[in-house]
Amino acid sequence: xxxxxxxxxxxxxxxxxxxxxxxxxxxxxxxxxxxxxxxxxxxxxxxxxxxxxxxxxxxxxxxxxxxxxxxxxxxxxxxxxxxxxxxxxxxxxxxxxxxxxxxxxxxxxxxxxxxxxxxxxxxxxxxxxxxxxxxxxxxxxxxxxxxxxxxxxxxxxxxxxxxxxxxxxxxxxxxxxxxxxxxxxxxxxxxxxxxxxxxxxxxxxxxxxxxxxxxxxxxxxxxxxxxxxxxxxxxxxxxxxxxxxxxxxxxxxxxxxxxxxxxx
Amino acid sequence: xxxxxxxxxxxxxxxxxxxxxxxxxxxxxxxxxxxxxxxxxxxxxxxxxxxxxxxxxxxxxxxxxxxxxxxxxxxxxxxxxxxxxxxxxxxxxxxxxxxxxxxxxxxxxxxxxxxxxxxxxxxxxxxxxxxxxxxxxxxxxxxxxxxxxxxxxxxxxxxxxxxxxxxxxxxxxxxxxxxxxxxxxxxxxxxxxxxxxxxxxxxxxxxxxxxxxxxxxxxxxxxxxxxxxxxxxxxxxxxxxxxxxxxxxxxxxxxxxxxxxxxxxxxxxxxxxxxxxxxxxxxxxxxxxxxxxxxxxxxxxxxxxxxxxxxxxxxxxxxxxxxxxxxxxxxxxxxxxxxxxxxxxxxxxxxxxxxxxxxxxxxxxxxxxxxxxxxxxxxxxxxxxxxxxxxxxxxxxxxxxxxxxxxxxxxxxxxxxxxxxxxxxxxxxxxxxxxxxxxxxxxxxxxxxxxxx
Numbered sequence: 001x002x003x004x005x006x007x008x009x010x011x012x013x014x015x016x017x018x019x020x021x022x023x024x025x026x027x028x029x030x031x032x033x034x035x036x037x038x039x040x041x042x043x044x045x046x047x048x049x050x051x052x053x054x055x056x057x058x059x060x061x062x063x064x065x066x067x068x069x070x071x072x073x074x075x076x077x078x079x080x081x082x083x084x085x086x087x088x089x090x091x092x093x094x095x096x097x098x099x100x101x102x103x104x105x106x107x108x109x110x111x112x113x114x115x116x117x118x119x120x121x122x123x124x125x126x127x128x129x130x131x132x133x134x135x136x137x138x139x140x141x142x143x144x145x146x147x148x149x150x151x152x153x154x155x156x157x158x159x160x161x162x163x164x165x166x167x168x169x170x171x172x173x174x175x176x177x178x179x180x181x182x183x184x185x186x187x188x189x190x191x192x193x194x195x196x197x198x199x200x201x202x203x204x205x206x207x208x209x210x211x212x213x214x215x216x217x218x219x220x221x222x223x224x225x226x227x228x229x230x231x232x233x234x235x236x237x238x239x240x241x242x243x244x245x246x247x248x249x250x251x252x253x254x255x256x257x258x259x260x261x262x263x264x
Numbered sequence: 265x266x267x268x269x270x271x272x273x274x275x276x277x278x279x280x281x282x283x284x285x286x287x288x289x290x291x292x293x294x295x296x297x298x299x300x301x302x303x304x305x306x307x308x309x310x311x312x313x314x315x316x317x318x319x320x321x322x323x324x325x326x327x328x329x330x331x332x333x334x335x336x337x338x339x340x341x342x343x344x345x346x347x348x349x350x351x352x353x354x355x356x357x358x359x360x361x362x363x364x365x366x367x368x369x370x371x372x373x374x375x376x377x378x379x380x381x382x383x384x385x386x387x388x389x390x391x392x393x394x395x396x397x398x399x400x401x402x403x404x405x406x407x408x409x410x411x412x413x414x415x416x417x418x419x420x421x422x423x424x425x426x427x428x429x430x431x432x433x434x435x436x437x438x439x440x441x442x443x444x445x446x447x448x449x450x451x452x453x454x455x456x457x458x459x460x461x462x463x464x465x466x467x468x469x470x471x472x473x474x475x476x477x478x479x480x481x482x483x484x485x486x487x488x489x490x491x492x493x494x495x496x497x498x499x500x501x502x503x504x505x506x507x508x509x510x511x512x513x514x515x516x517x518x519x520x521x522x523x524x525x526x527x528x529x530x531x532x533x534x535x536x537x538x539x540x541x542x543x544x545x546x547x548x549x550x551x552x553x554x555x556x557x558x559x560x561x562x563x564x565x566x567x568x569x570x571x572x573x574x575x576x577x578x579x580x581x582x583x584x585x586x587x588x589x590x591x592x593x594x595x596x597x598x599x600x601x602x603x604x605x606x607x608x609x610x611x612x613x614x615x616x617x618x619x620x621x622x623x624x625x626x627x628x629x630x631x632x633x634x635x636x637x638x639x640x641x642x643x644x645x646x647x648x649x650x651x652x653x654x655x656x657x658x659x660x661x662x663x664x665x666x667x668x669x670x671x672x673x674x675x676x677x678x679x680x681x682x683x684x685x686x687x688x689x690x691x692x693x694x695x696x697x698x699x700x701x702x703x704x705x706x707x708x709x710x711x712x713x714x715x716x717x
Contacts, residue, residue: 068601070525097604107595109614119613120603170599177603 016041016181016211017062017099022076024057024066031057035076035237037230039181044203044212046222046243049232050258055215056104058232059183062213063099064092080181097124100179104186106166108158108173113150116158116169117141120177136176144172145202164195171202175210182206184214188221200225219259223247231255323692329435330690333471333486334426336396336460338373342409344417353413363402366409367394370401370424383459386452395449396456398425400480400487425473426466428486428683430457434468437682474690479651479672485683488676490691492654496566496646496666497635497698499655503570503662504577504634509627511574512581519582520589521611540579547576548640556644563645564665572644573634580633584626588619621713628706632699638670647671669695 017039024032032054039045039062047055057066064085066072078085085095097120108116117137120126127133137154141147146168150161158169167187174182184203188196203225206212216222222229223243230240231252239246239255250256282288287295344351346369347361368390374397375390387393401424408422409415429449432438440451460466477489523529551572555561561568592615600610616623641647646667655661667675669691676688 063602065598065601068597093604093606096602100604101598101602103595103598103602105595107593107599109596109599110618119600119605123603123605123609123613173599173603 014041015039017078017080017213019058019061019078020076022058022061022074022078024054024061024075025073026057026069027071031235032061033235035232037237037240039211039213040228041180041211042207042209043228044207044214044226045228045230046226047213047215047230047232048217048219048222048258049238051217053232054235055230055232056185059185059213059215062181062183063096063101064090065096065101067092097177098179099181099183100174100177102167102171102174102182102184102187104189106163106170106190108161108166108169110157110159112155113141113158113161113169114154116173117176120173124177126177140172140176141169143175143202143206144168145198145205146172162195164191164198167191167195167199168202171199171206175206179210181211181213184212186215186217189217196221219247231258233258323689323696326686327689327691327693329437330474330686330693331471332435332468333473334431334434334466334468335423336374336377336426336430336466337421337423338370338377338465339419340369340373340405340422340424341419342369342416347409347416348413353416355410355413358410358413358416361406363406366405367402370394370397370405370422373422374424377460377465378456381459381463381465383456385456393456395453396427396430398427398486399484401425423469425486428484428681429453430466431468431486432683433457434461434466435686437686474687475694478653479649479667479675481649481651482679482681485679485681485687488684488687490669490672490687490694492652493650493667493669493672494694495654495661496569497668497670499566499661499666500570500573500668501631501635503567504573504631505627507571507574508577508581508630512578512627512630513585513623515578516582516585516589517611517616520586521615522607536579536582540583543639544576544637545639545643547572548643550575551640552643562663562665564648564650564667565663566646566666566668567662568644569641569646569668570662572640573637576637576640577630577634580630581623581627584629585619585623588622588626589615591622592618617713621710624709624713625706628702628709632702635698635702636670636695638668638674641668641671647675649675669698 015038017037019035019037019039022032022035023030035058037045037058047059049055060066061074061078062085066074074086080095080098084090085099109119111119114137117140118127118133121133121136127136138147138151141150146165149165150156150169158166161169167190171182171184171187187203188199191199200221203212203214214222214225226243228241229243229246231238231246231250231254233254239250239252241251246255247259250259346365348358350357371390371393374393378385378393404425405422408420426434427449429438429443429446430453433454434457440454443449443451443454457466473487474489474491475494476491477487478492479489480487519529519532551568555568555571556563561571596614596618597610600614601607605613638647645665648667650665650667652664652666655664655666673688673691673695676684676691679685
C-alpha cells in the first residue's frame with residue numbers, strides 16, 4: 001500500500017533524544033499521557049496520528065517551545081544526549097540552538113533573505129566576521145536547496161518568496177545555527193506537491209547530519225521520508241517502530257485502522 | 265436522508281418555478297433593507313461632513329482677521345532735546361526717559377501727517393491722536409531707540425501699532441455707531457482712519473507679532489500674541505514625549521510579553537483602561553497635589569504641565585502599544601524563539617520593529633491629545649494672565665512660568681474685549697495647524713515603517 005522499499009535499516013544508531021513517562025497538561029486537560037520515545041541520531045522519525053492527538057504538543061516539548069504557553073505543564077523526563085532538558089539549570093535558549101524547529105506555516109522574518117539566515121548565527125556568535133557569515137549563509141541556503149533560486153537577490157525580502165521557497169528558507173534558517181536535532185511541525189501542509197517533493201528531498205539530505213523529527217498528516221509522506229514512525233492517538237503513543245513495519249504490519253489494531261483510513 | 269437531500273433541489277425548483285430574471289418578494293425585501301442601510305450610512309456621513317464644513321468655515325472666518333493687524337506708518341521725529349538732554353548718548357540716561365516721553369512724539373507725528381494730508385478734523389491738539397495708536401506703540405518706539413541710540417536727533421519712519429478700535433474698524437468689527445458711547449475713541453477719529461487708509465499710510469499687514477508675541481493686558485488686545493505660549497506648549501510636549509514614550513512602551517512590552525497572566529496583571533490591565541477614561545481635570549488636581557504641593561516644583565511651569573500631561577497620555581500610549589504588539593503574528597515570535605533567540609531578543613529584534621508604526625501612531629495621537637488639553641493646566645496655574653517673555657534658555661523654557669496654546673485660547677475667550685474673541689479664533693487656527701502637522705507626521709511614519717509579513 002505504501003512505498004517503504006527505500007533502505008530503512010537504522011538499528012545501529014545512537015539515541016539522541018529520549019523521552020520517558022512524559023505527561024503534558026494544558027490547564028486541566030491531560031494532553032499527552034505516558035509517552036516513551038527514543039529518537040535516534042541521523043534518522044528521520046515521523047509522528048503521525050489524527051488531529052488533536054498531541055503529536056505537535058509532544059514535538060514542542062522536545063525544544064521547550066511549550067514554555068511560552070502559560071497554562072502548559074510538562075512532567076516526566078526528556079533527555080538530549082543523556083541530559084535532562086527540563087532540568088532547572090538548562091537555559092531553553094541554549095537548548096533551542098541545539099534543537100531547531102521548522103513550523104507548519106512558513107514564517108520568515110520580514111527582513112532580507114540574507115538577514116533571515118544570518119540572524120541565528122549572529123545572536124549565537126557563530127561568525128567572527130562578515131566573510132564567515134557570508135559563508136554560513138551560503139552553506140545554509142545550499143543545504144536548504146534554495147541557494148540557486150535566491151543567490152542573486154539576497155537583499156530581497158524573505159516574505160516576497162513563494163510559499164515553498166519560504167518554507168525552504170525557514171529550513172535553511174533553522175540549519176544555519178548548526179542544530180543537532182531538527183523538529184518539523186507539518187512543514188509541507190501549506191505547500192503544493194512540487195514544493196512538498198523538494199522539501200521531502202531536503203529532509204532526506206538533512207538526515208546525513210541531523211536527527212530529524214517530523215509531524216505529518218500525510219501517511220504517504222511519513223512512509224516516504226521516515227525510518228521510524230510513532231503513531232499517536234488521543235494523547236497516547238500507540239505504536240512506535242520501524243516505518244516499514246508500522247505501515248505494513250502494525251501491531252495495534254488502532255494503528256491499522258488509522259493507516260487504512262478508518263479512524264482519524 | 266442522503267437520498268432526500270439529493271432530491272430536494274429538483275422538488276423545490278418545481279415548487280417555486282421562478283425566473284431568475286425577476287426578483288421574488290423576499291429578495292426585493294432584502295434589497296430594500298440593504299438600500300435603506302446604505303442611505304442611513306450616507307446620511308450619517310453627510311451630517312458629519314456638514315458639521316465639519318461649518319466648523320472649519322466658522323473657525324477660518326472668525327480667526328483669519330487675527331493674522332492681520334492695522335499699522336500706521338509715519339515719520340517720527342526723535343528730538344535730542346527730549347530724549348537725551350545731556351547729549352552724551354549714555355544708555356543709563358536714555359533709560360530715564362519713560363514711554364511718557366515718547367508718546368507725544370508719536371502723537372505729533374500722526375498730527376503732522378493728518379495736516380499734511382489735509383484731513384478735516386475737529387481735533388486741534390496732537391494729544392487727541394493718541395486714541396488711534398496702541399498704548400504699546402510708545403514702548404516699541406522706546407525699545408527701538410534704546411537699541412540704537414544713533415537714531416536720536418533724526419527722523420525715522422516708524423510703523424505705529426494701531427489701537428484695537430482702529431483695527432476693529434478696519435476689520436468691520438467696530439462701527440461709528442458702536443463707538444458712540446466709547447470713551448476711548450470718537451467717531452471723528454474714523455474720518456482720519458479712512459483718509460489715511462486711502463493714502464496708504466494706514467494699512468492692515470500680516471501680523472507676525474500674533475505668531476511670535478506674548479499675551480498682553482486686558483486693554484491692549486492689539487499687542488497680544490500666541491508665540492510665547494506656543495513655546496510653553498513645545499516644552500510641555502518635550503516633557504510628555506520624553507517621559508511617556510519610553511515609560512509607556514516599556515510598560516506595554518513588559519505587560520504584553522513578559523508579565524505572567526494572573527489576577528494582579530489583570531487588575532493592572534483593567535486599571536490602565538480605566539485611567540484612559542479618567543477626566544483630565546482629575547489628573548490636574550493630582551498634579552497640583554503631588555508636583556506642586558508635595559514636591560514643590562514651580563507653579564505655571566511647562567515642566568509640571570508636561571508631567572501632568574504625561575500621566576494623562578501614558579494610558580493612551582500603553583493601550584495603543586499593547587494593541588500593536590498583540591497584532592504582531594505569534595509565528596514571528598515562534599520563529600525567533602525556534603532558532604534560539606532569547607525572549608528579549610525576539611521582542612526587540614522582531615516584534616518591536618513590526619509594532620513600531622502602531623506605537624508611533626498611538627504616541628502622536630496621545631501627544632496631539634495632550635497638546636489640546638486645557639483642564640489639567642487650570643489647576644497647576646498655567647492659565648491666567650501670563651505675559652512672560654520668550655524664555656532665554658532651555659532651563660527657563662522648562663521652569664519659567666508660561667502658558668500653553670489651549671490655555672491661552674481659553675484665557676482670551678474669557679476676556680471682555682471682542683478683539684480678544686478674534687484672537688481666540690486665530691489661536692485655534694494655529695493650534696489646529698499644529699495638530700494637523702502632527703497627524704500628517706503620524707501618517708507618513710506609519711506609511712514608511714509599515715511592513716508586510
